[in-house]
Amino acid sequence: MATIRKRQWTNKSGTHEAWVLNYMDANGQRHRQQFDKKRDAEARRKEVEEQIGKGTYRPDAASTTLRTACENYEKALEGRKDRGERVTPEYFDNVTGHMWNYIAPTEKPPAVEGKNDPYVRFPHGIGDTKLAQLTAKAVTDFRDKIRASGVGIVTARQILGTLSRVLQHAINDDLLAVNVAKGIRVIGKRNERAKKIVPPSKEEIAALIKAADDDFRVKVIFAAASGLRASEFYALRWKHLDLKAGTVRIETRVDSKRNEDTTKSEAGLREVPLGAAIVTALKAWKLRTDFGKPDDLVFPNGKGNHENHRNLRKRIFMPTLDRAAAEMAKEGKKLKRFGWHALRHFAISTWIEAGLSPKTVQTFAGHSSLAVTMDRYGHLFPSDNHKKAMDAIASSIFAS
Incomplete structure (x- = not known):
């Protein structure tokens, strides 16, 4: 049983009082806590008695933040x-x-x-x-x-x-008995769903490619055609490319600290076909680069190591985008600025436009589920066939 008693004392600054809580835990150990206000002592007494009764009392929980x-x-x-x-x-x-x-x-x-x-x-x-x-x-x-x-x-x-x-x-660590955060959910609002992707236009990508120098151009072309994530792009090695068959095999990625590992999920392990123009650009790049051996990175930094993505964006990508915007402005057109990841969105949008099925797009993109693909890109799939199907159903069943 916990008890509360009033304590008074006097010193040079005057008379003072406090409320002292005394109690014994389930192990027989005595505890003493002091409070300035009686209501705080009462609240703590009630809390302690309840915890001791349930067996959840931990003495250090009262002093550990x-x-x-x-x-x-x-x-x-x-x-x-x-x-x-x-x-x-x-x-x-x-x-x-x-x-x-x-x-x-x-x-x-x-x-x-x-x-x-x-x-x-x-x-x-x-x-x-x-x-x-x-x-x-x-x-x-x-x-x-x-x-x-x-x-x-x-x-x-x-x-x-x-x-x-x-x-x-x-x-x-025996500092706590119950995890009060477990089971607390974060639920989105009704109108708060996955953002629909709006990829760059073909004209904007063409302007970016035109504004790029020879070495950077092949990187932009490959990223905008293969749909690789930046982490997969920088981990790509020549042994992952089959330039005869025109395919790229994705099985590795590199994190922000430039540590290489396998892809995050099984879905990330995939093979993506490449168009003839992309293969031609890669062959020319292989002849030009100092790092063309099977185990060499396809797009390394100057020393043959993993490229620093932030550095590439700041030093090369953004200035190239600025030049592309300036050229489009001369023709009275506006380039809506986008990030490197938008090249992946662009690649996926071209696959959809070419008529690939949602399941195929999911596989090539390395999405964990078809639901992810449709949440992000479903609005890009043509709906004409859906309308024709509904018209056929309506005319055969509901027409008088």
Whole structure:
């Protein structure tokens, strides 16, 4: 049984009082906590008695913050990485980004006007919350504030997933008994669905190709024809290309730290046919490059290693796009700026326009399911055949 008593004392600054909570846990260990207000002591007494009754009481939960739990989890991930377990640098960066940008935000330097700001300044973190005070409602409120700040469904789910793993690790450390984040869902609004892809136009891609120098041109042409993701593009080796058969085999990828691995999923392992013009461009590139052996990268940096995507975008892709826009402007036309990933969208749109079936497009794109393909590109498939089918049904059944 927990008891509360009033404590008074006097010193030079005057008379003071506090409320002292005394209780014994299930293991027979005595605990003592002091509060400035009686209502806080009463609330803690009720909470402790309920936890002891359910067997979920953990003494350290009252003094351990969620921020500390995040720090412990980060150290555990670093340990797993050092032991050679499957914790990639990309995964580590994502998880720590969730913790220190959203769950328990750390103080960031002020944004500099006119420069890209790499930091997230989320003002509603819950890192200072004691584990004992972390309730399902607190997590739900945190989720709602994340969504209200403009974070998308997928990222919000990832942040909640990281929070759940942090709490599970705290349970393993015997700091906590219940994972209050487990089972809390992130549900999108009725009108919040996957964004429909709008690929660059043929005219815009043609302008980009024309504005590119010889070496960069073959990269743009290949990316806009093969539909490879950037991670797959930079991991491609000559042994993955069959220039006689005109195919490319995708089985590897490289992450942001330039570590090479297999594709993320079974669907990513695929073979994509290449048109004759693409094969011709690749043959010319192979004769020109210093790295043409089977195990060499097809599109390496100057030293034959994996290209830095951010560097290529900033140093080559964006200036080339600027030149293409300037040339189109001379003809009174406007180029809508796009990123490197739009070359993949363009490739997929050309497959659809050529009449490939949705299932074939899914296979060539390396999508995990047909639903992913149709959510993103379904609006690009021609609907004439659908209309003809409905007309035939209506005329044979419903016409008088």
